[in-house]
Amino acid sequence: MRLPRPVVRSVSTYSATIPAVIPRLSPRPRLSVCIPPSARLPKYHGKNFHQTIVRLQIPNQASQPASADAAGPAYTPPKSGVLSLIPASWVPYAELMRIDKPTGTYYLFFPCLFSTLMAAPMLTPAASLGSVFSYSLLFFTGALIMRGAGCTINDLWDRNLDPHVQRTRLRPVARGAIKPINALVFTGAQLLAGLAVLVQFPLPCILYGTLSLPLVATYPLAKRITYYPQFVLGLTFSWGAIMGFPTLGLDLLTNSAALTAAACLYASNVAWTVLYDMIYAHMDIKDDAKAGIKSIALKHDADTKKVLSGLALVQVALLTAAGVSSGAGPAFFLGSCGGTLVTLGVMIKRVNLKSVKDCWWWFVNGCWITGGTISAGLGADFLIRRAQEPEPAEANTPSSDT
Numbered sequence: 001m002r003l004p005r006p007v008v009r010s011v012s013t014y015s016a017t018i019p020a021v022i023p024r025l026s027p028r029p030r031l032s033v034c035i036p037p038s039a040r041l042p043k044y045h046g047k048n049f050h051q052t053i054v055r056l057q058i059p060n061q062a063s064q065p066a067s068a069d070a071a072g073p074a075y076t077p078p079k080s081g082v083l084s085l086i087p088a089s090w091v092p093y094a095e096l097m098r099i100d101k102p103t104g105t106y107y108l109f110f111p112c113l114f115s116t117l118m119a120a121p122m123l124t125p126a127a128s129l130g131s132v133f134s135y136s137l138l139f140f141t142g143a144l145i146m147r148g149a150g151c152t153i154n155d156l157w158d159r160n161l162d163p164h165v166q167r168t169r170l171r172p173v174a175r176g177a178i179k180p181i182n183a184l185v186f187t188g189a190q191l192l193a194g195l196a197v198l199v200q201f202p203l204p205c206i207l208y209g210t211l212s213l214p215l216v217a218t219y220p221l222a223k224r225i226t227y228y229p230q231f232v233l234g235l236t237f238s239w240g241a242i243m244g245f246p247t248l249g250l251d252l253l254t255n256s257a258a259l260t261a262a263a264c265l266y267a268s269n270v271a272w273t274v275l276y277d278m279i280y281a282h283m284d285i286k287d288d289a290k291a292g293i294k295s296i297a298l299k300h301d302a303d304t305k306k307v308l309s310g311l312a313l314v315q316v317a318l319l320t321a322a323g324v325s326s327g328a329g330p331a332f333f334l335g336s337c338g339g340t341l342v343t344l345g346v347m348i349k350r351v352n353l354k355s356v357k358d359c360w361w362w363f364v365n366g367c368w369i370t371g372g373t374i375s376a377g378l379g380a381d382f383l384i385r386r387a388q389e390p391e392p393a394e395a396n397t398p399s400s401d402t
Contacts, residue, residue, distance in 0.1 A: 075170045075177075092172035093186060096155060097148030103364050105140075105147045107276070108237055110371040111269045112139035115244025117378035118261060118326050121385040127248050132382070135201075135247050139240065142197040149190035150216050150236070156183050157220035165287040167356075204246035212239040227299035230274040230281070238269035261325035268318035272370070275311040275344070278304065280363045283356045304353055312344040319374070328381050335377025343370045 078084045083091050083100050098104055113136055120127035155162065155173045162174035172178040178186075198209050215236040222229035242252070242262050250258040274296065281288070281297035282304070288295055300307050316337055323332045347366050352358040 072166055072169065075175055092177040096152050096172050096178060096183065096186065097190075098151050099148075102144075103367050104151070105144050106367050106371065107273070108147045108240065109140050109143035110240075110367070110375065111238050111265075112136070112143065112240030112243055113375055114269070114378060115241045115262065115265060116247065117244070117375065117382050118265060118322065118328070119245045119248045119250050119258065121328075121382045122250060122258060122261075122326055123248060125389055126382070126386040131248070135244075138197060138200055139243070142194060143240070145190055145194045145197060146216065149187055149194060150219070152183055152187045152190065153217055154220045156180060156187070161291055161293060164291040165284055165293070167284055167287070201243075201247055202249070204251070205243055208242055208246055209239075212236065215239070223294050225294075227294045228296050229294065230277045230296050231270065233277055234270035234273035237273045238266050241266040241269045257325050257327070261322045264318045264322035264325060268315050268322060271311045271315040271318065275308055275315065276363055276366055278308060278311075279347075279351060279353070279359050279366075282353045283359045305348055308344075308348045312341070312348060315344070316341045327385075328378075329384060331384055332377045332381040335380055336374045337377070339373035339377060340370055343373050 077088065077091065078100070081100055083094055086094060094100070116132055116136055116139065120132050155171055158168070159173045159180060162168035162171050168174060173180060173183050198206055201209070215232065219229065219232045219236050222232040226232075242265075245252055245258050245262050252259045252262055278296050281295040284293075285295070285297050285301065287293075288298060296307070297304065319340060320333065320337045322328075323337065343366075347362050347369070351362045
């Protein structure tokens with residue numbers, strides 16, 4: 001049957017006006033003309049053309065899994081690694097905590113270790129090896145839990161942004177594996193677990209730790225309002241650089257040397273965080289630009305290595321100032337400060353910012369290369385200064401005649 005001209009013209013009009021819209025709605029749209037059975041086409045006139053319905057037959061977008069995005073492959077459950085060893089129903093929550101990507105936990109833990117090792121020899125006598133080890137273990141447990149809580153909060157804030165970024169589109173909340181309300185409840189559970197760890201520390205440390213919570217909750221918002229969210233991340237991730245001092249009994253409000261050392265160490269770690277996260281941000285720079293997500297990598301894309309070099313110099317200078325304030329010895333200045341200058345210099349020179357794979361490699365391994373170097377220098381300084389302490393005088397005991 002030959003369609004009347006009004007129908008043909010309508011179909012042509014729709015075909016000309018919707019080609020830019022169709023790809024956004026479905027990968028396989030179909031255009032069809034639906035004509036009610038009561039319509040008498042041979043006698044059809046343009047004035048009552050409303051009886052003919054032209055519609056797009058588009059598969060329900062809500063029924064499509066989030067993983068079926070055209071930007072990349074669909075989600076597949078893990079078949080290896082730690083996530084493959086746990087029940088399938090736990091996997092989305094473990095992914096939410098980034099259990100399979102522990103580098104962030106290490107970055108959060110290192111400042112805690114730095115401050116503990118720097119504070120230990122400032123005591124008289126120096127802190128015991130047992131106390132340094134036990135508190136470091138508590139710090140690592142807290143870093144694991146609080147990093148997971150921070151990632152969960154981040155994914156809740158970014159649940160409408162993550163689907164537009166290749167690297168984040170398969171995160172549990174973004175792909176619909178976890179409902180936002182369930183993620184919110186999970187956040188509360190993690191914060192309670194973090195509190196259980198925090199109360200194991202001395203009271204001053206608990207007070208300092210509580211002050212960091214607003215930073216944990218608000219960091220994800222920074223990327224929406226400023227090109228420098230990495231500085232907010234630095235303020236958050238570097239908080240542990242303060243915590244070691246009150247943990248071992250050094251009062252920052254009355255001990256000026258400890259306060260200066262803690263402040264310089266904290267600022268040094270902020271610079272380090274901005275540095276490594278700027279490299280990390282280059283992995284998403286194209287998607288961030290499309291999605292309207294701001295970062296220092298976007299702002300200074302053409303001069304990234306110059307900015308990285310400046311941050312490295314600031315980090316080493318502040319680390320040196322922290323050592324001077326704490327009374328550190330040659331092992332710290334040569335090992336931690338000199339080693340940091342070398343390791344960061346090599347990383348900045350060799351990293352290929354245009355390669356996602358290379359940025360990821362340096363982000364992961366740079367954590368251990370630089371963080372391990374600083375820790376080694378601090379640890380050596382602690383052991384040397386502890387060994388050089390004078391032996392406590394033996395108590396005089398009266399002699400007895402036999």
